[in-house]
Amino acid sequence: MNCSDVEKKWENYLSGNLTVAEEAQIEAHINKCNACNTKLNDELRSKSAAFLNNEKETRILKYAKWKSRITNALFVLFLILLITIVSSLLSALYYIWGEPDRAHNAIRVSSMMTEMTMPNIIPGSGGSNIKSFFRMESSYELRKQVGREIQSIGTLETNMLFNLMNVVRNWNGGSLDLKLYFVYPEKQGGLENENTWSNLEILPEGTVSELAVSFDQSYSLDEVYQLFSGYDVELLWFAVNTGVESVLRNTHISTINGLWGFPHFGNSLIYEPDNIGGYTLKVEGDSEKKAAAFIGALEFLIEHEAWAQKSYRGNTKELLLQERLNYVKENGVKVYGAVVTGPTKELLRLKEVEEIRFPVLGEVTWWNWQARDYHGTIWN
Secondary structure, eight states, X not given: OOHHHHHHTHHHHHHTOSXXXXXXXXHHHHHHOHHHHHHHHHHHHHXXXXXXXXXXXXXXXXXXXXXXXXXXXXXXXXXXXXXXXXXXXXXXXHHHOTTTTHHHHHHHHHHHHHHHHSTTOEEEEEEEEEETXXXXXXXXXXXXXXXXXXEEEEEEEEEEETTEEEEEEXXXXXXXXXXXXXXXGGGTTTOOOHHHHHHHHHSOTTEEEEEEEEEEEEEOHHHHHHHTTTSSOEEEEEEEOOSOGGGOSOSEEOTTXXXXXXXXXXXXXXXXXXXXXXXXXXXXXXXXXXXXXXXXXHHHHHHTHHHHHHHOSSOGGGTOHHHHHHHHHHHOOOEEEEEEEEEHHHHHGGGGOTTEEEEEEEEEEEOOOOOOSSOOOOOO
């Protein structure tokens, strides 16, 4: 049956004067033909209330209304599903295209900014999730080391919408106590911090501590290793002289006002680029590799400076990546401070190191410095 056939029987159909078989043929055509379906809806809307008294006509009206509603709902659901699927595919291509891909670079920027501006804080295990509508979310655990124990202290969350980045660091307990800071050699003057040595003396024997120490001048990494070679302590983080520190307004340099450096065992700085899957250099020394990694990290951050600014916890006017890079390229990577950990009384022995001018006590916890034949950690 076609539209012409339906037209001939239209009035009889509306009046209910057709056989059951003829009605079935017309309704089958209406279900397939948008034009006839629209005509039926228009006819029913234009009829008077008296016309609808007929039981047959009322049934036709209800059927048409529900069919229209269901058709529209299914079309909207299909459209939403199609858009979601297509946007998910496009999102995946957007974030994983290239070598390295955009997702990898974004996560590396936020991780690198954490490692290089927050002493003794390292992103650990985690993962990322690419979502529809060009969104990406990643979450990595934040850890710090006190003694030989790795503590979970929060999470690093990096959220992307297209090329827009939002970085959130959620700390356990709601906040991070910034205990560690450094004093640049030229600004030390007559500054002393005897309270730190006094506190180390008071602390009991069975404890381990975290200590930030500022030197009397900037030293090469090899010279720093030599300074601590006779002590049972572990180097965790180095404060690097990038030439900007001398012009900063603050005497005490910390995470929020211009502190830059790198971890001894980091995750985002590639110390061993030839070692597939290996990002850290877990041996003492190899200063040239560490210095090259620091310079490479600054170059990488300059390439992604807009993301670096979003990841920076301090004043972005003090970021000055290009100035820092120019200085270390010309003068070499020298450090004016370090974060160390170890037995509290062993850290107290560092008082005899003449090159250490300004110590700052960080976290203290119970003894965990013992050697173990076997140990491991299960992370959430």
